[in-house]
Amino acid sequence: MRALCWHGTQDIRCDTVPDPKLEHPRDAIIKVTTCAICGSDLHLYDNTIPAMERGDIMGHETMGIVEEVGKEVTNLKRGDRVVIPFTIFCGDCDQCRRGNFSVCERSNRNKSLADKVFGHTTAGLFGYTHLTGGYPGGQAEYLRVPFADKTHIKVPQGPSDEQLLFLSDIFPTGWQAAVQCDIQPTDTVAIWGCGPVGQMTIRSALLLGAKQVIAIDTVPERLAMARAGGATTIDFMEESVVERLNELTQGKGPEKCIDCVGMEAHATATLDSIYDRAKQAMMLETDRPHVLREMMYVCRPAGTLSIPGVYGGLLDKIPFGMAMNKGLTMRMGQTHVNRWSDDLLRRIEAGQIDPSFVITHTVPLERGPEMYKTFRDKQDGCVKVVLKP
């Protein structure tokens, strides 16, 4: 089959690779009908997340039709339409029973490696680093799904692939980012980053009833899309983020701050951005935490920081004293996709939201490699790329 494979920094190729086979009775094979490129894939593309290997198949936003199931997968059959969550989970470990699927204790087949690096393992993820199992991803014609009796979202015929696909990641990610803030009707929610995750977060915060949603980015079309979702916008290259946020909150700062940017924050015209660039170049830190610092500074005391943006390793000059003294709550993590997916599927079916609004480019799988670049560099008005194998 054809699949998008990682070959090194900014080197993704459409290769011909062997078809996946059932390896375990709890496996299923999916014939992929639609998949997408995520902002998390960009961290792999830029090689800022360790433990990728040449030839790894990319992709963790995937849906399709069940092709084949293992003996123990009794709740799926050939022909079922499914969206595959990016977090692989067993459903019966201590964490899964609490709904903490992204830290499932069993699904990471490189558990001992992860135990060493993270202290304790997290869940297996599709198309991601070998720290999370190195499972072949779904930017491919076929996908093997481990623990398939749990790791799936059954979806009805009716809605289009485009409307359902984002149940795999960015829609529940934006939702969980907002839920982590436990939004109150009096809250101002400030959201850094208007990429696909930011866009979903803006809509989620609005639907959950935030009084005011403020979105921060610098890409004009992404800011326009943020306003379409009801956000007030700040262009961080043109205005002072801190000043504007204080203005919009009568000098008190937003109660809830959400980081939908992650480790590759753009250099803004601030000193700390330049400092991060230099340190990263000398390999003294791995991530550029400009957004985290800004959130800690501007957040209202006793407020909440929600961090869906992905970080990889070591961060420097985090004003932790500020966060501690202000009594901030921090919530973060990879998304527990299936914890929210039934509820969100219902909202899509009820027409409360149509997540396909974010798609700007739909291309055949073979054009994936060039679209990584287009998406990364935000060329051609690109916000979200969907691939058709």
Next chain:
Amino acid sequence: MARGLGWFSLGLGLVELLAPQAVSRTLGLRGQERLIAAYGAREVATGVGLLLSRDPEPWLWGRVAGDALDVGTLATALDGRRPRQEAAGLAMLAVLGVTALDLASACGLASRRRGMAAVRRRLPEYARRSGLPAAPAKMRGAARDFVVPEDFRTPAPLRPWGVANEVA
């Protein structure tokens, strides 16, 4: 790329400006020291422009024009009666190479600018992509039926007054 060329401009310009004699001697252009120093000043100015401006494109076109002057001047050094023909020839090759780079990056930026203009034309389309069935103001709170799981709730003392009392 534009920044790289900026640093290059600055370096070359400083050499021409500070040591015009050495440059003219190497290239067999004796008697042209004043001209070379002037070219140096030009290089420094474009270099600074390239490095400091938000939009390097006009400065890059400035470099392309400057390259043309350099090529013209070097051509006089290639006149058979002058000494140091090979040095001037090599310099000519180098200038032509840099000219190609200047042209390529100026054209690259120009096409990116056209791309941005196209995006700007399409902004109204993005402004309609709400993903919601009604105006955002109408949709605010449409999902208030959602029950935030206990482990995602803000501790009651950190919730706003009134709200905290309601749920406590």
